[in-house]
Amino acid sequence: MRIGELSRETGVAIPTIKYYVREGLLPAGRLTSPNQASYDDGHVRRLRLIRGLIDVGGLSVSSVRDVLAAVDSPEEAVHDVLGVAQGAITPRTAAAPEGMERARQTVAELVRRRGWRVEPDHPSYEKLAVALATLRGIAHGEFEEVMDDYAEACERVAAADLAWAERNAEVDGLVERVVVGTVLGDAVLSAMRRLAHVEASARTFGEAGERGASEAEVKGAGGR
């Protein structure tokens, strides 16, 4: 297909498609004449992957490039590629708050308690410590009381993620699945957690909410 059809098929504007080709995110089309290129279903699929990572996953163009490079390296050992992909899709945190020593200790204890085989130099290890130190800094340190509830929930989700990824035996597709599942899975988890909050909140505070609230204000409160 020509670039115009690729654009219609995916909803991505032509200049944006050209930008992704220049940035190395999308392979160039096959030249059919000096100034005309042809694209195929692989381009459609790759474009949808790129848009999903950017629009829903919130990744930057350069993070997408790292992730796709990992996806495109099926010759590496699977666990290897997963490591690279996991690193690339772990958002960087800007500032290191106070209390990082203590927070790293808390993470180390959690990791030991859960029996997770993960090294302290994994990017998410530090990211978790930053989140905990920040929580403590704004006087919500007792958040650590619920850490094991979070950990059990994450173990359940991770097991489901791996089983889901494994259903595709081919290594190439497997890595893509893990990457997509990790990035878009975060978006799914975040949205579902808020819906579950509404239900939990309705159960706990429902009567107080109904007393003073108009329908329009209480988005999704929906006490029946």
Add this chain to the structure above:
Amino acid sequence: MRIGELSRETGVAIPTIKYYVREGLLPAGRLTSPNQASYDDGHVRRLRLIRGLIDVGGLSVSSVRDVLAAVDSPEEAVHDVLGVAQGAITPRTAAAPEGMERARQTVAELVRRRGWRVEPDHPSYEKLAVALATLRGIAHGEFEEVMDDYAEACERVAAADLAWAERNAEVDGLVERVVVGTVLGDAVLSAMRRLAHVEASARTFGEAGERGASEAEVKGAGGR
């Protein structure tokens, strides 16, 4: 304290503090002379909250303003304020992918199956549909197979979140806790899920990973 001490105490630069005051995120200091203001512990706490929401939660300045407005309205019914706060901290999604009708149907079925009392106009309802439609668009539609694992994990986390928030009986503090817990809780969940992935991946693919990998490449793989 003076602004210089407030800056040292929180690690936030003086021009940034002034910017937050101008933007209405931080109350102005108490004037002690025509060009000198005095700040207190409330300012320290609020600044840490602002930085946590921005740096760890990834919120924009305008989202932080909405969230703080909800936090600062203790006169409203609790369930009300929670609704506003939940809406404000739900990230907007840029594009609506194809297949939204079907994805909304899938979300409706999930909500019914779980017995969640939540209306279709809740922002996270649509956000979940966008994530699912995107997953389907890049040929990973079978993700819906694991939705109930995700939902159970989210119910567990939401129950822990509410119990944690409830330990502070005062309404003002309660809303702040829910907001902080929601935003920073996402960061905690995202990081923990990746750590749990490492363990689940080591268990599933560990041997293949160890075969071809150098220590440095496999960040956090840590096969023992």
